[in-house]
Amino acid sequence: MTGLELSRSRALFAEAQGLLPGGVSSPVRAFRSVGGDPIFFARGEGAEVWDEDGNRYVDCCCSWGPLALGHAHPAVVEAVCEAARKGTSFGTPTAEELALARLVRELQPLAERVRFVSSGTEAVMSAVRLARGATGRDLLLKFDGCYHGHADYLLVKAGSGLATAGQADSAGVPEAIAGTTAVLPLGDLDALRAFFRERGAEVAAAIVEPVPANCGLLLQEPAFLEALRAETRAAGALLIFDEVISGFRLGPRGAAGRYGIEPDLLTFGKVIGGGLPVGAYAGRAELMEQVAPSGPVYQAGTLSGNPVAMAAGRAALEALRDGGWERLAERGERLAALLEPVLAPHPVSLVREGSIFWLAFQEPAPRAWHQVDRAGAERYRVLHRALLERGVYLAPSAYEVGFLSTAHTDEHLEAIAAALVDALPLACGGSA
Numbered sequence: 347m348t349g350l351e352l353s354r355s356r357a358l359f360a361e362a363q364g365l366l367p368g369g370v371s372s373p374v375r376a377f378r379s380v381g382g383d384p385i386f387f388a389r390g391e392g393a394e395v396w397d398e399d400g401n402r403y404v405d406c407c408c409s410w411g412p413l414a415l416g417h418a419h420p421a422v423v424e425a426v427c428e429a430a431r432k433g434t435s436f437g438t439p440t441a442e443e444l445a446l447a448r449l450v451r452e453l454q455p456l457a458e459r460v461r462f463v464s465s466g467t468e469a470v471m472s473a474v475r476l477a478r479g480a481t482g483r484d485l486l487l488k489f490d491g492c493y494h495g496h497a498d499y500l501l502v503k504a505g506s507g508l509a510t511a512g513q514a515d516s517a518g519v520p521e522a523i524a525g526t527t528a529v530l531p532l533g534d535l536d537a538l539r540a541f542f543r544e545r546g547a548e549v550a551a552a553i554v555e556p557v558p559a560n561c562g563l564l565l566q567e568p569a570f571l572e573a574l575r576a577e578t579r580a581a582g583a584l585l586i587f588d589e590v591i592s593g594f595r596l597g598p599r600g601a602a603g604r605y606g607i608e609p610d611l612l613t614f615g616k617v618i619g620g621g622l623p624v625g626a627y628a629g630r631a632e633l634m635e636q637v638a639p640s641g642p643v644y645q646a647g648t649l650s651g652n653p654v655a656m657a658a659g660r661a662a663l664e665a666l667r668d669g670g671w672e673r674l675a676e677r678g679e680r681l682a683a684l685l686e687p688v689l690a691p692h693p694v695s696l697v698r699e700g701s702i703f704w705l706a707f708q709e710p711a712p713r714a715w716h717q718v719d720r721a722g723a724e725r726y727r728v729l730h731r732a733l734l735e736r737g738v739y740l741a742p743s744a745y746e747v748g749f750l751s752t753a754h755t756d757e758h759l760e761a762i763a764a765a766l767v768d769a770l771p772l773a774c775g776g777s778a
């Protein structure tokens with residue numbers, strides 16, 4: 347079935363299954379939604395990766411988003427090595443964490459105070475605790491089709507019918523906890539207004555991915571995000587923009603800047619760590635000072651503000667500030683121009699925001715999770731395999747987005763387009 351030699355990846359995966367649950371450290375890596383065994387990567391440089399069998403791919407996953415500069419960017423590698431030589435962790439304040447915090451605030455003035463953590467999940471969890479502590483309310487509002495990490499009360503899906511109370515979306519999440527989260531569809535202004543009329547006074551915070559990029563790329567109308575800002579404000583609730591993907595990828599001010607909306611709290615991850623495990627939450631001083639030790643909302647971390655990770659994040663943000671964001675936006679436009687004639691014969695939409703893109707097997711592209719045609723997953727399975735065989739690595743799930751980096755050259759983008767010319771007719775059958 348495959349022209350790829352993958353025997354070493356296959357052998358490693360066979361061993362991994364006896365060592366790690368499902369053979370992986372995070373579920374989607376296991377390739378279950380595209381079939382076949384996962385590919386073990388051994389090395390990356392710029393926009394290219396090599397697997398354990400020596401196959402080379404143009405990487406359109408970029409570690410699920412963090413690598414906005416591509417793999418092993420020299421400035422990031424240098425910063426990591428230099429920091430590591432001085433000691434990898436102290437558990438004390440360091441100048442390195444100030445350097446990153448200073449940069450974050452310079453780039454995103456809404457981040458008057460920043461607390462560093464070690465993952466996006468931890469950033470979101472902590473921001474929600476802060477919102478609940480600051481408002482004295484428990485109810486959290488989220489939107490179907492957004493992902494915010496794996497805290498119990500965020501592993502919640504929409505209830506049946508008109509009910510907004512969330513239902514647990516994982517074993518091990520108590521219904522009582524799932525019940526502290528309400529779930530609404532993205533983009534539905536009527537549902538939003540009705541919900542706030544009925545329950546606005548109970549809401550601690552609404553959390554949203556302003557550029558929803560975890561269930562495909564479900565781009566929102568500005569009016570929806572503006573209404574969410576207005577409703578939360580009127581209800582005395584906080585608005586959390588989960589910018590774990592969009593933050594420092596779309597530009598210095600992320601999606602908040604893109605839409606000109608000021609959330610109360612921002613969460614970061616992925617790009618902010620330059621490929622090392624960093625998350626952060628940030629906002630107005632008065633709000634953030636309610637976090638311990640200044641305030642009553644507890645949150646801590648042994649490796650938080652880790653100097654090696656901070657150095658990687660600083661080097662990455664500096665490179666992005668010095669021309670990186672313009673390059674990312676331009677790379678996105680270049681890819682779109684190349685793909686337009688390639689996609690035209692097929693019922694496939696390119697959804698794109700800057701350097702984030704998604705191929706939706708439907709026209710027009712969906713803006714809410716319930717509009718996503720699930721039949722696309724089968725087509726994606728075929729597409730994914732055909733692209734691997736042609737040296738292009740997309741995320742192993744139909745609902746994960748693609749990412750470009752500043753290291754994607756014209757040749758890389760042309761290779762992606764050329765691979766799609768061959769692969770799309772296989773995936774879309776006789777539609778061409």
Ligand SMILES: *Cc1c(COP(=O)(O)O)cnc(C)c1O
Nearest residue numbers: 465466467493494495590591615
């Ligand atoms: C990836 C992601 C998270 C979780 O971050 P982890 O570092 O994987 O814990 C949270 N929110 C959004 C929007 C994400 O894309």
